[in-house]
Structures are given as structure tokens and as C-alpha cells.
Amino acid sequence: MNTSKTDIPNNALYEVLSSATSAILNAVGQNQFLKKILDEMIGTIPQFDSGFLFIFSEKTNKLIVKYAIGYSEESYRKTQLKPGEGITGLAYQMKEPQFLITREAVIKAMRTMTPSNLSHYIQSTIAAEYPNQTIALPLMDDHGAVGVLTMSGHDPLAHYPEDFVKTLQMFTPVLTMSYRFHLAKEKERYLEKELKLTTIALHKEHEQQQKTADLYNELTMLSNKKKGIAEMVSALQTYVQAPIVLYDDLFNLIAPSQSIPVQLPPGMISTKEVQYVIATKKWQVYNDKKGTSIIIIPIVGSDSVIGFLLTFIEEKEIHQVNRMLLEYGASLLSLEMIKQHSIKEAQQMIYGELFEKVLLGAYDSQLDEQAKNLGLMPRDFYVALICSELEKNSNDSRYEREKWMKWIEGALEFHHIKGIVTQRDQQIIAFISFPESGGKESARSSLTELSKYLSSMNWPVFIGLGRVYDSFHDIPKSFEDAEKSLSLLRKKRTGRVHLFSDGGINRILLDLERTELETFLTDHLGVLLTESNQELLGTLRVYVRNNKALKLTTDQLMIHQNTLYYRLKRIETTLGIMLTDPEKWFDVQLACKIYDYLHD
Amino acid sequence: MTYSIIARCPDTGNFGAAIASCFPAVGAHSPAIQADVGIIATQGWVNPSLGGKGMHFLRDGHTANATLNTLLHGDPGRELRQLAVVDRFGNSAVYTGIDNDEEKGHIIGEHYAILGNLLANKEMLGAMEYAFKNTEGKLQDKLLAALVKGDQMGGDRRGKQSAILKVVALEGYPYVDFRVDDAEEPVLELEQIYLKNKHVLIDRYDEWVETIEAGIRLT
Numbered sequence: 001m002n003t004s005k006t007d008i009p010n011n012a013l014y015e016v017l018s019s020a021t022s023a024i025l026n027a028v029g030q031n032q033f034l035k036k037i038l039d040e041m042i043g044t045i046p047q048f049d050s051g052f053l054f055i056f057s058e059k060t061n062k063l064i065v066k067y068a069i070g071y072s073e074e075s076y077r078k079t080q081l082k083p084g085e086g087i088t089g090l091a092y093q094m095k096e097p098q099f100l101i102t103r104e105a106v107i108k109a110m111r112t113m114t115p116s117n118l119s120h121y122i123q124s125t126i127a128a129e130y131p132n133q134t135i136a137l138p139l140m141d142d143h144g145a146v147g148v149l150t151m152s153g154h155d156p157l158a159h160y161p162e163d164f165v166k167t168l169q170m171f172t173p174v175l176t177m178s179y180r181f182h183l184a185k186e187k188e189r190y191l192e193k194e195l196k197l198t199t200i201a202l203h204k205e206h207e208q209q210q211k212t213a214d215l216y217n218e219l220t221m222l223s224n225k226k227k228g229i230a231e232m233v234s235a236l237q238t239y240v241q242a243p244i245v246l247y248d249d250l251f252n253l254i255a256p257s258q259s260i261p262v263q264l265p266p267g268m269i270s271t272k273e274v275q276y277v278i279a280t281k282k283w284q285v286y287n288d289k290k291g292t293s294i295i296i297i298p299i300v301g302s303d304s305v306i307g308f309l310l311t312f313i314e315e316k317e318i319h320q321v322n323r324m325l326l327e328y329g330a331s332l333l334s335l336e337m338i339k340q341h342s343i344k345e346a347q348q349m350i351y352g353e354l355f356e357k358v359l360l361g362a363y364d365s366q367l368d369e370q371a372k373n374l375g376l377m378p379r380d381f382y383v384a385l386i387c388s389e390l391e392k393n394s395n396d397s398r399y400e401r402e403k404w405m406k407w408i409e410g411a412l413e414f415h416h417i418k419g420i421v422t423q424r425d426q427q428i429i430a431f432i433s434f435p436e437s438g439g440k441e442s443a444r445s446s447l448t449e450l451s452k453y454l455s456s457m458n459w460p461v462f463i464g465l466g467r468v469y470d471s472f473h474d475i476p477k478s479f480e481d482a483e484k485s486l487s488l489l490r491k492k493r494t495g496r497v498h499l500f501s502d503g504g505i506n507r508i509l510l511d512l513e514r515t516e517l518e519t520f521l522t523d524h525l526g527v528l529l530t531e532s533n534q535e536l537l538g539t540l541r542v543y544v545r546n547n548k549a550l551k552l553t554t555d556q557l558m559i560h561q562n563t564l565y566y567r568l569k570r571i572e573t574t575l576g577i578m579l580t581d582p583e584k585w586f587d588v589q590l591a592c593k594i595y596d597y598l599h600d
Numbered sequence: 601m602t603y604s605i606i607a608r609c610p611d612t613g614n615f616g617a618a619i620a621s622c623f624p625a626v627g628a629h630s631p632a633i634q635a636d637v638g639i640i641a642t643q644g645w646v647n648p649s650l651g652g653k654g655m656h657f658l659r660d661g662h663t664a665n666a667t668l669n670t671l672l673h674g675d676p677g678r679e680l681r682q683l684a685v686v687d688r689f690g691n692s693a694v695y696t697g698i699d700n701d702e703e704k705g706h707i708i709g710e711h712y713a714i715l716g717n718l719l720a721n722k723e724m725l726g727a728m729e730y731a732f733k734n735t736e737g738k739l740q741d742k743l744l745a746a747l748v749k750g751d752q753m754g755g756d757r758r759g760k761q762s763a764i765l766k767v768v769a770l771e772g773y774p775y776v777d778f779r780v781d782d783a784e785e786p787v788l789e790l791e792q793i794y795l796k797n798k799h800v801l802i803d804r805y806d807e808w809v810e811t812i813e814a815g816i817r818l819t
Contacts, residue, residue, distance in 0.1 A: 060810050062807070080816070200661050204666060
């Protein structure tokens, strides 16, 4: 409580109030602003030792104590005055200062307060129950009143300058304005905070939109440039931090073709998560036992799921994946896959029709014209190629065969050889053409080069190549050659690519019935074929293979020369022939070749 | 088996919801509201934990859309749910999982979202929106009007059991929070309870808060 007894002289009041209001203005925006108002005003006027700062609440229509000097906070905070209640309420209601200079007048005015408010007041007083002077100064300006500054003095002898109230009143608009300014500052601070949050949220949304737009532009550009699914997946990968992999509807890998980040659990397609994705065409998360989460996003075709875009991420980091981009990317991949599928289907339909007609030999002018449109000139040289799986049903899928097609197409392109490639049943077939102008020898030479190249690639497929024929109409003959080449490859299993023209005696044997070959064997090897003579038969086959070279034969059989002589004698006796007889020797040679052909 | 409207009052910043369901005590599960932060409603095969989880993201300043997506991301049963979020900016986002029963759907508006499943008809969502937008008064009056309209249009096609009207103004000081947990006409009962009792604390909410903070009685 201010206990100064020095009254302020009349002429100095204006100056000290000016100084106080300056200090109050400087405190605008500070946490202690309301306290500062009361502190400065009571500190400036020595006649006053206590006071309240009331602010009017428009929500409750009451004057609420915001700060007080000389009163106990626990009690004064309970004071809530209605307009007209007590000295303060009256000043607010009348919009006029109320200056009471006797204790009796103060007590009388205070008794207009509700009993509870009067009780709170009395309980809050520290020095004496009632002051000797009290002034209630409405804080108001042209926009209305915001509250009341109520100050009291307990010195019964205190004097006040003549124009005391009038002078104080002159400063109330400044105090009011500073209060309004303070409120504006507080609101500004709040709005700044909100603005900051809004900006962050807006930035995030913008970033998401920008990324989405960028992704759209990049993927559609790649699609327009026919860069293919793999490049589109690669581009999508740059937008997503976790590794992504695209699979077909049977979980055969489509892209990326290189490193696969995580092996899929066995039977992935049968998991309830994948089954749910297929049923609902909505994404799901599969959590494996090692703490990896796999986000499974369906690639939806025209009416069913045609693939899966998988994202691999640590389970605890799953919220960091931009799933919206993945879903968006999956939609664009889906469009591309549908598009490619449709183009391929249309092309394959045309190729398929052409291939079938050619292989059936159903030539007519329309077919010739169609072939010409596809760049197949009637007088060029032609070869058929067949690419087939190593084992029945091993890795059999649409995408496997599409991969083979790409290999064959790539090989033809690499050697600047013209050709059309298509799928036929479980095989890939190509009609390869060489220009008439280059001549047949040049065509054969190019074919040999292509055959060597295909062999060197060691792809996990069998490739059979027919002979070079003189016209488009002879393709079926080359196709038959290629089929025989495939048969030889399957039979002999000594390579993966076979050029029919390199086939030797085998290609003749291929044309003969098995029974005929077996009869020939029986006629010329006879009893050597029985179980008990397997040793003699083995010896004969090695002897034939080494073209009668004794040293090579004994080395390979790991027997003594005399043993070989002995066995050869027994063979001659058993078969009833002399191996020195050129005609019989040729028969035996052919029989051994047939034996190898039939039994390899 | 539930229809809801959740909203933010653009004038006061209050968040609120009105929900009805053929399920007991729907208010125990939804909505989740935090003053000045946002509101989340979850229904269908309800996962009430999504409310609390989502509030964490809203508090961090995520938008309704980002919050919804993050919540869906971590919920394996997302297709069974209907999930709606309104953020402090007034954005609204809703997801209606495909495994919710028909009729189902939602409407997204500025500062509000309306959603429902197992509805008597889909038109009731539009009617609720119309009632919400064309009712004068405070947020709770508009929300209640929308819920009553939904009830009049047929509501939950399996029947009626519970309803809630809730609006949050200041954190820690319940504002509007009325529930009917099991009744034949829960929406009408909720309306009666609201109209009968709103003068007690709701109409004098600010005074009540002031008196609580001052440590005195409300007289």
C-alpha cells in the first residue's frame, strides 16, 4: 500500500499523469500491462494508496477485477459487479467519474453492492474496511467504456487539486486507447500463432499438390514418350523414400528389373491382405514377422486387379510414407498398363491372324498385301524362329513370355534384322526377313550371326531357327525346321539355341518314325541290345565315336588293349559281321548314331 | 448404423457434433473433440481410438485431410469405418469404407461434414445439410436441427437407440454435452433434454466459467 502523505500540487498533476501514461503506453503488449496501469496511476497520485482495475466482460455483462493494489487477491477476484452496482458500477453505468471524499459517502455508495460482492470487498481489504476517498474513473473513449479504474485513499486529511477529476478525466481516453491497443496486440500475437500454423499446413498441402502435379507430369510424359512401365516405376520411386516394386496379378516381377529390395513371403498371393486387396480393389498393409510393412496397392484394370504396387518399409516408419502419391502413381501405372496391354493385344491380333494364315498356307492377295504393310516383301528371304520354355509350366506367365518377346525383338534390332514377333500358345514366334537384294548367302551369314548371338545370351529358353527360304510363301517350311530344331534341343539338351541347317544327320533322323529307327537298330545291333551285352554295346559305341582309334577308346574305357581286342572279336562274333567290311562298318556307325539319338 | 454431423462454428471456433445410432450409448464412442484443435467422428464398425490418435496430429497443425489419411493408414479395418475430421482451419475430410452397409455416404462442406451408414435413404444426408445451413442460432441449434431432420427422414434403417449432442467451447469446461443412451425416440428425447436444460449452464456458460475461475457461486 502506498503510504505517502505528500499531496500532489495542482500544477504538477498534469505532468505526472503525462509521465504515467507514457509508461503505460510503453507497457502495451506486455504480460503485466493491466498491473502497470494501476501501479502507475496509484504510484503517481500520492493521495491514493489502493485501487482496482475493472474490465467489463461483454460475455457476462459484468465488471471483473483484473488487478488490485491493497487488497487480498483471493477475495477481490470473486468480485463481479453489474453496471450500477457500487461506486464502480455506477461510474460505468453513468459513464461519469464518481469521486467520493468522505468515508460516509463511500460506505453509503458501497452498500448498493450485492451482499456477496460487499462481503468479498470487506474480506479483501488489508488496511481498513472503508477508505476516506474513492474515485471511480470510467475508462472510455469515443467507442464506449471498457472498464473502470477505481482508486482509494485512507488518509482523512488528504487534499486534492481543484481540477483533480477533470485532469484525470483528460487521460482516460489515452488509457482506454492503450487498453484497446493492448487487446489488439494480444489478438495479433494469437493470430500470428494461428497464421504460422496455417502457413505450415498450407505449405504441406501445397507440397503435396506440387508433388502430385510433378508426378503426374513426369509419368504422363514418360507414357507419351513410350518409355515403358519400368521407367515409370523408376520415376515414381524418386518421389517415395521407401523401395517400391511392381508385380503382375500373379506376383511375377515387372519392375524394377534389377535389385529387388525384399523377398516376398512365400504364398504372398494367398495372404488375407492380398485377397482383401483383390476383393475390394483397395490398399492394405501386410506386416511380416521381421518388422517390415508392405503396403499393397492394387493396379486396377478395366474390371479387375491386374497388378500390385508394393512398398517396403519398417513398420515403425509406416506413417512417413506418402501413400497418396503411391495411390496416384498406381493409377497412372494402371492406365499405362491398360494402354500397353490394349496396343499389344491389337498388334498381336493382327500378327496372330497373319501368322496363322501363313502357317496354314492360306495365301491370297489380301494376305500378301497385309504382309507388305507389315514390311514383309514377297521376294525377300525368310526364316522362322520359335522360342519356347525349358520345362513345361516353369515360370509360365504372360509377363514371362512378354519378356522373351522383348529379348527376341531386341536381338533382331541389335542385328538390324527385320522381323515380326508374336505369341502363339505358350511360344514366341518370329518371322524374320532378309532383303532380296542382299542375296541368299548374305541372309545365311546374318542368320548364323544371329544364332551365335542368341546362344551367347544363354537365356533360360529354347530357341529353334529354321532354314533360309526364298519367299514369304515358304515360311511354313522354315517353321517346320524350327520346330524340329526345338525337338532336337529338348532331346539332346546340349544347348539352348539350334539352327536347323547345323543339324547334321539328326535332322534326317527327326523325319523318320521311331519304330522304323528301332527296327534298324535291332537289325544291325541285334543281341547287343540285351541287358547281358551292355558292356559290349558300350565298347562298340565308344569305338565308333572314336572312329576306330584304339588308344582313344582304351583310354576312355580305361581297359587294356588286349581287352579291347577281345571285346571287338566278341562283337564281330555276336553280330556275325566283320568290322573291317566298309559297308557293315557304315551300318554299325549309323546304328550307333540312331542309338544315341533315341536314347540321349 | 449411425448418422452424424460434425462442424466448427466459424464465428466462435467451437467444435460440435450431433449423432444418432441404433446402438446403445453412441456418445461413449464418438465424437472426440478438443477446443481450438478439431473434432473427429468415427462410426461404422467403430474404432474409438482413432479419435484420440487423430487429435495428436490435429494438435500438431496437420489438416483434416492429412489427419484422416494418416489415421486410415494405420487402421487395418479402414474399410469397415466411417471417419470424419474437421480441423481448426475449417477443412473437413471424410472416408467411407466400402465395407460399411448401404445406404452409406457422406457430404463434405465448409466447416462441416455429414456422414451415415445403414441409412433409411441417401437423401437424408442432403436434408440434414439443408437443415444445418438454414437454421438460425448457435452451433448446437444448427447441429440439433440437422439431426432431427435426419431422424424425420428415416434415420438409421435398423431402428433408433441413442443420440448425442456435444459442443466444446473451452477446454475443461463442458458446454453442450447431452446424451440419450437408450430410448425409443432418442433424437426427440435429446431435443427435449436440450431445450429444457440449456438455460441452466449453456445460456450462462461464460458467466459460469467466470464464476468458476473466480471461485464464487453462479447466482
